[in-house]
Amino acid sequence: MSEQFDAIVVGSGITGGWAAKELTERGLSVLLIERGPMLEHQTDYKTEMLAPWELQYRGHGDPKLFDEDYAIQSKGMSFNEWTYTHFANDRENPYQTTEKDPFQWRRGYQLGGKSLLWGRQCYRWSDVDFGANAADGHGCDWPIRYSDVSPWYDHVEQFIGVSGSKEGLPQLPDGHFQPPMAMNAVELALKAKMNEAYSDRKLVIGRSSNMTEAKGDRSPCQYRNICARGCSFGAYFSTQSSTLPAARATERLTLITDSLVDSLDYDVATKRITGVRVLDTKTKSRKTYTAKAVFLCAGTINSVSVLLRSASDAQPNGLANSSGTLGHYLMDHALTMSVVAEVPGFLDHGYFGNRPNGIVIPRFYNLDNRESELLRGYSYQGGAYRRGWARGAAMEGVGKAFKEKLHGPGEWNMLLGAFAECLPRADNRITLDRAKVDAFGIAQTRIDFSYGANERRLLEKAGREAKEMVALLGAQVLSYSEEPGLGGTAVHEMGGARMGKDPTTSVLNAHNQAHDVANLFVTDGAAMASSACQNPSLTYMALTARAAAYAAERIKQNAL
Incomplete structure (x- = not known):
């Protein structure tokens, strides 16, 4: 050689x-x-x-x-x-x-x-992101802006295959997408409630390199959600x-x-x-x-x-x-599982397979990077799901009838995890x-x-907002966190x-x-x-x- x-x-x-x-x-x-x-x-x-x-x-x-x-x-x-x-x-x-x-x-x-x-x-950055350091004085100014990278986002998306929906959000630019994965009934219900309650935020399906259409010798996603084992279908x-x-x-x-x-x-x-x-x-x-x-x-x-x-x-x-x-x-992004909540109703609804993708609520706070109380912003990722047989560990019961009850899907839960921007610190x-x-x-x-005060306060605000959003469905909060995970999480x-x-x-x-x-x-x-x-x-x-x-x-x- x-x-x-x-x-x-x-x-x-x-x-x-x-x-x-x-x-x-x-x-x-x-x-x-x-x-x-x-x-x-x-x-x-x-x-x-x-x-x-x-x-x-x-x-x-x-x-x-x-x-x-x-x-x-x-x-x-x-x-x-x-x-x-x-x-x-x-x-x-x-x-x-x-x-x-x-x-x-x-x-x-x-x-x-x-x-x-x-x-x-797979999310594009916008000039909200590339211009943030210059706007608030933290870190050094990026030598590029969105217009410099946009054609290369095009190039990458068209080659790898990205499923998603076009939403027209300036802070999360649209790209070249295959058809989006479907949201389930609870996610669609929360999306509708949020559209009624808020003018500043949207709930959308995640933009994922799990393909919904074949590309070359790569097959579309099989909805197994076992991606980390390696995918012989080449679906991601x-x-x-x-x-x-x-x-x-x-x-x-x-x-x-x-x-x-x-x-x-x-x-x-x-x-x-x-x-x-x-x-x-x-x-x-x-x-x-x-x-x-x-x-x-x-x-x-x-x-x-x-x-x-x-x-x-x-x-x-x-x-x-x-x-x-x-x-x-x-x-590293300051991440916490802000809210897990039990959603009443929807028991006549299910979903097919195991979608390896979730929902996203893109950043809506401080989009002009001029806010003085808190710098930068946060977004959410998560999804709704029906609990499986493992829910039995927290339930009272024993015997055949109890086990048979666990064969079927349980109640609906909604999870929202917050990602807060981490400031560059020497x-x-x-x-x-x-x-x-x-x-x-x-x-x-x-x-x-370590995370600083700004990341922690962003997650506190994100947590409060998450509770308000799931409350639109009458959901009962099961767990709540404002504390970031360890760096690297x-x-x-x-x-x-x-x-x-x-x-x-x-x-x-x-x-x-x-x-x-x-x-x-x-x-x-x-x-x-x-x-x-x-x-x-x-x-x-x-x-x-x-x-x-x-x-x-x-x-x-x-x-x-």
């Missing part, structure tokens, strides 16, 4: 797959490096079709194994006996955080990364189902797995990356690969860690860090703890993160190598290119300068495609 390529892409998840696809389709030879093992589409989804009784622990998993090896990953909703091999082993991949505010770093270390595990929600976007086949079809892609990127070599004279140092995680042998351009797509925290580990005499605080901002301004940061190393002798990553970590106009206050320019290192691009969540309050993955993909087009053109011009 050649050790010289036009471009090297580090990480094969949502953004790495996109970088590989775009660069190879534009005529470049690309090396795609994945730290985890090979996991092929369809053939390697070993547990996808298994019933609970076909698993040793009936789907619950080995409690000793999960406690010892997956103490953090096992907190995630999609973690179970079917899916645990798609999550990183916490014991084998340690990191440091604080006891007071422990950060829950959810990771997927295999080909495809977290593209196999993500929630599949993952690297395996979508971007990797496209990149492979060019015959310009080289893929290596079980290959951890330790650091990047930097030449002071040319101000360029001259090598990507790779450790074989099976043999512990080392190799250096070279390319005209390097795309870091290893995931927010890992990409920043690679840059920090690439410190040298010339750049002692980390590669591309003349601004001193590398590692700072880490963000003290939320990623560093290295050089006193602690992993099994390969690499310094462990340390994460210092939303699994929307972003920032640490932010984009900006000024090289003295940011790491990357408007094309996700490092100010200090011309042939370095960072296109995953690390590039984000603010967090908005909607899911960021579609924006990551659009920025990656945009940066890849720019880099490919520069390479063809011999300008990189």
